[in-house]
Amino acid sequence: xxxxxxxxxGAGVGAGIAVLGAGQGIGKLVASAIESQARQPEMAxxxxxxxxxxxxxxxxxxxxxxxxxxxxxxx
Amino acid sequence: xxxxxxxxxxxSSASASPAEAAKPNVFSEMFxxxxxxHVVDVMPFGEIPLPYIFFDQGSLHVFGSAExxxxxxxxxxxTDKQFDPLGTIAxxxxxxxxxxxxxxxxxxxxxxxxTSNLFFFGLAAFMMVIVLRIAASKAKKSLVPSGIRNLxxxxxxxxxxxxxxxxxxxxxxxxxxxxxxxxxxxxxxxNLTGLLPWAHTPTSSIEITAALAVCTFVITQFIGLWTxxxxxxxxxxxxxxxxxxxxxxxxxxLLLIMVPIxxxxxxxxxxxxxxxxxxxxxxxxxxxxxxxxxxxxFHSVFVGAFVTVPFAxxxxxxxxxxxxxxxxxxxxxxxxxxxxxxxxxxEEHVQDHDLPHPPNGDHLVATAHG
Numbered sequence: 001x002x003x004x005x006x007x008x009x010g011a012g013v014g015a016g017i018a019v020l021g022a023g024q025g026i027g028k029l030v031a032s033a034i035e036s037q038a039r040q041p042e043m044a045x046x047x048x049x050x051x052x053x054x055x056x057x058x059x060x061x062x063x064x065x066x067x068x069x070x071x072x073x074x075x
Numbered sequence: 076x077x078x079x080x081x082x083x084x085x086x087s088s089a090s091a092s093p094a095e096a097a098k099p100n101v102f103s104e105m106f107x108x109x110x111x112x113h114v115v116d117v118m119p120f121g122e123i124p125l126p127y128i129f130f131d132q133g134s135l136h137v138f139g140s141a142e143x144x145x146x147x148x149x150x151x152x153x154t155d156k157q158f159d160p161l162g163t164i165a166x167x168x169x170x171x172x173x174x175x176x177x178x179x180x181x182x183x184x185x186x187x188x189x190t191s192n193l194f195f196f197g198l199a200a201f202m203m204v205i206v207l208r209i210a211a212s213k214a215k216k217s218l219v220p221s222g223i224r225n226l227x228x229x230x231x232x233x234x235x236x237x238x239x240x241x242x243x244x245x246x247x248x249x250x251x252x253x254x255x256x257x258x259x260x261x262x263x264x265x266n267l268t269g270l271l272p273w274a275h276t277p278t279s280s281i282e283i284t285a286a287l288a289v290c291t292f293v294i295t296q297f298i299g300l301w302t303x304x305x306x307x308x309x310x311x312x313x314x315x316x317x318x319x320x321x322x323x324x325x326x327x328x329l330l331l332i333m334v335p336i337x338x339x340x341x342x343x344x345x346x347x348x349x350x351x352x353x354x355x356x357x358x359x360x361x362x363x364x365x366x367x368x369x370x371x372x373f374h375s376v377f378v379g380a381f382v383t384v385p386f387a388x389x390x391x392x393x394x395x396x397x398x399x400x401x402x403x404x405x406x407x408x409x410x411x412x413x414x415x416x417x418x419x420x421x422e423e424h425v426q427d428h429d430l431p432h433p434p435n436g437d438h439l440v441a442t443a444h445g
Contacts, residue, residue: 005180049241052400052403052407053407053408053411056404057347058407059351060347060350060351063350063358064350065348066358067354070361073299
C-alpha cells in the first residue's frame with residue numbers, strides 16, 4: 001500500500017465518521033425541536049429558525065471534515 | 076499517469092486498461108472540473124477561452140487565450156504539479172494543473188485573469204440586476220404586483236421580516252437592510268447559476284465565498300467599533316473578566332486564556348461562513364460526479380440507467396433546495412453576527428441615556444416601509 005492509497009483510505013473513513021457525528025447531531029436537534037413544537041405549537045416559528053441555524057452549524061462542522069477529506073482524496 | 080483532457084477520453088482509457096490504475100483517474104479528472112479554469116467548456120461545441128490578465132512588473136499583460144499566452148514568450152501554462160516552485164495562480168487545491176508560470180521562473184505578479192468562476196459570478200450578478208430591475212419597473216407602473224414582482228417581493232419581505240428584523244436591533248436593521256438583501260440575492264443567484272448547463276458554481280470557489288464573508292466581517296467590526304467606541308470594543312474582548320470578583324492572579328491567568336480565544340472568535344465566525352457556503356456548494360457536485368463515476372467503475376450501462384440517472388436527478392433537485400437554503404443560512408448568520416454587535420452596543424446605549432427599549436422585531440416591520 002502506497003502513501004496515496006492511505007490518503008484515499010483516510011478520506012473515506014474520515015468522511016464516514018464525520019457523517020456519523022453530524023447525523024447523530026442533526027437527529028437529536030430535530031427530535032428535540034419537533035418535541036418542543038408538539039408541546040408548544042405557538043412557538044413553532046421561532047423554534048424552526050433556531051433549529052435551522054443549529055442544523056447549519058452542525059452541517060458546517062461536518063463540511064469542515066468533508067473539505068479535509070476532499071484535500072486528502074485529491075492528493 | 077498522462078493527464079487526459081475530457082471525460083470521454085478518460086473513460087476510453089479506463090475501458091482500454093481495466094486495471095486499478097485507471098479508476099482514480101476518472102474521479103480526479105472529474106473533480107478537476109470543479110476547479111477554476113481559464114476556459115468555459117461548452118462540451119460538444121468546444122471551449123470558449125477567457126482572457127488572461129497579469130499586472131506584472133509595472134505593466135499590464137492581456138492575452139485572449141492560452142495559445143496567445145504561450146506565444147508571448149513570457150508565460151507558459153503549467154501541466155505538471157511539481158513544476159511550480161515559485162509563482163502560481165493556483166490558490167485552490169482543486170486547480171493546480173494549468174496554472175500560469177513565467178518562463179524565467181520569476182513570480183507571476185498580480186493575477187487579474189477572468190477565470191470561469193469569476194465569469195459566472197459576474198453573470199449571476201448581471202442576471203440579479205436584470206431580474207430585480209424588471210421587478211422594480213413593474214412596481215413603478217402599478218401598485219398591483221404581477222409576474223416576477225410577486226416572487227421578488229415575497230423574498231424581499233421574507234428577508235426583511237424573518238431574517239433582519241428579529242436579529243438586528245432597530246436603527247441598524249433598516250440601515251443595513253440593503254446589504255442583507257444584496258448578499259441574499261447575490262448568493263442565491265450565484266448558487267442557482269451553478270445548476271445551469273455548462274456553468275460553474277461561483278460559490279463553490281473558496282475565494283468568492285471568502286470575499287463575501289470578509290464583507291460581513293468588515294461590517295460586523297465596523298458596527299461594533301462605531302456603536303461601542305474603541306474602549307468598550309476592547310473591553311468586549313476580555314469577556315467581562317475585568318469586572319469579576321476574582322483574585323488578581325486568577326484574573327491575569329484567565330485573561331491570558333480568554334483574550335486570545337475572543338480574538339480568534341472574531342475570525343472563526345466569518346471563516347466558518349465562507350467554508351460552509353463553499354463546502355455545501357461543492358459537496359452536491361461531488362456527489363453527482365461520484366454517481367456518474369459509478370458507471371466507469373462498474374463498466375455497465377444498467378448501473379447508469381438505474382442507479383446514476385435517478386440518484387443524480389434526485390441530488391440535482393436537492394441542490395436546488397440547498398442553493399436556496401444556503402442563501403438563507405448565509406444571510407441569517409450574517410444578520411446574527413452583525414446583530415450581536417449592534418445589540419451589545421444597543422443595550423449599553425440604553426443604559427447610558429435611559430431610552431425606552433423598542434421591541435426588536437415589530438418596530439422594524441412598522442417603520443421599514445416609511
